[in-house]
Amino acid sequence: MLEIKFVRQNLAEVQAALAARNDKADLDAFMEADEQRRVILQEMEALRHRRNVVSDQIADMKKKGENAESLVLEMRDVSARIKALEGDLAGHEETLQGILVTLPNLPHASVPVGRDETENVPFKQVGNPPTFDFPPQAHWDIGEKLGILDLERAAKITGARFPLYFGMGARLERALINFMLDIHTTEHGYTETLPPFIVNRTSMTGTGQLPKFEADLFKLENWDYFLIPTAEVPVTNIYSGDVLDEERLPVYCTAYTPCFRSEAGSYGKDTRGLIRQHQFNKVELVKFAHPEHSYAELESLLENAETILKRLEIPYQVITLCTGDLGFSAAKTYDIEVWLPAQDKYREISSCSNFEDFQARRANIRYRRKGRKGTAYVHTLNGSGLAVGRTFAAILENYQEADGSVRIPEALQPYMGGLKKIEPAT
């Protein structure tokens, strides 16, 4: 969320940022409600002040045994007036809040301006796509033939876009989760967490999924609870409402969770395979950082995520999202895209963002400044480290052999009980 004062004083800048994001909002309604709010507030506070003063007076008179009846009668009217004003004020504040929570974050100055994903800017490329002396198969074909992936039975159990891993497939998925968590906790200094997979409306609003994107979420019937679309939501909200000591920053947390997304509006996209599922596994990285260091923290967060692909020796590229492709809460985002031979292109496997104080303001996550008065909002960051299902797909496609078997990347072999290759049952 943007600060109300900032919006009031920088209307043009906010308007320009909205345009760069292909977004818009009724800022006239905002200014109108803001103005009204302050007019009412002033009258109301003046009346409250009078009531406070007179109430003390009444107390004094009663103590002395004097008759305060006329003052009591007057205050009765004043209180009624205050109550009426409170109602008006609440109306305007609701309007203001309603607009404020739907305003996206301002892009950082270093974010390239662009209309949509076609104008994202390449940042770096690591590794070279492998060459095959046979036509590489898609991961769903490889997986089905090896008997380690059974999307048809998953559809029977639930419906389209749910995974069923089998045998060494389930083992490989679990190995990847452990591999990623081990690296982030032992080498990158993240604290492992295992948060709830269902969260309330307040948490979803805190990280920015709500109120605008409710259609993307799975909601529990009869409860105001939602299945998490990413561990970002429960993990960022670990410190909602808290005031952290400055010397504790930065705080690093990692979490493995399943993620649930309705994928509303994506019918016909990636209909096959593991790329776009309603349920998938992800290891997430979350940072609570000092505002002065958050962009350095974004770079190291990106490196932490990249490390996984480097160790697995899978080629990838990193792009900087342009203003038009930036997520609602993000000020800057790098996407890591992994090479998928069967698709002959790079596909997103991680998204690393700095949200600056946007989420911290919504979720009220602050720190106490050493030697200075008051508190300030922390900066929050997060990134996938990595999406496990897509990593699984990338291994199958990049490490496939002509006979349909799949080699296990060396770094992962200890997590697979020393297995070097998943081979077709003969």
Add this chain to the structure above:
RNA sequence: GGAGAGAUGGCCGAGUCGGCUGAAGGCGCUCGCCUGCUAAGCGAGUAUAGGGUCAAAAACUCUAUCGAGGGUUCGAAUCCCUCUCUCUCCGCCA
């Protein structure tokens, strides 16, 4: 699901029959003094948010906030109602 207890500032904790209680006391923290160093001791300070004055900051001032929301009242941390959460006991359960 049934019965009961509770929710106060960064933390702990006090608030009598509703009336200078934004809130005693303690801890912590900051600054100063003291002290070979450290510790202890002494003194002062130490919530957040929103308005107003102001170009702005500082400063001053007003208002709100004692889990959340509503009610009673001239006046509510204190009384009433609803909800949420925590704890204890019983039941059920992985």
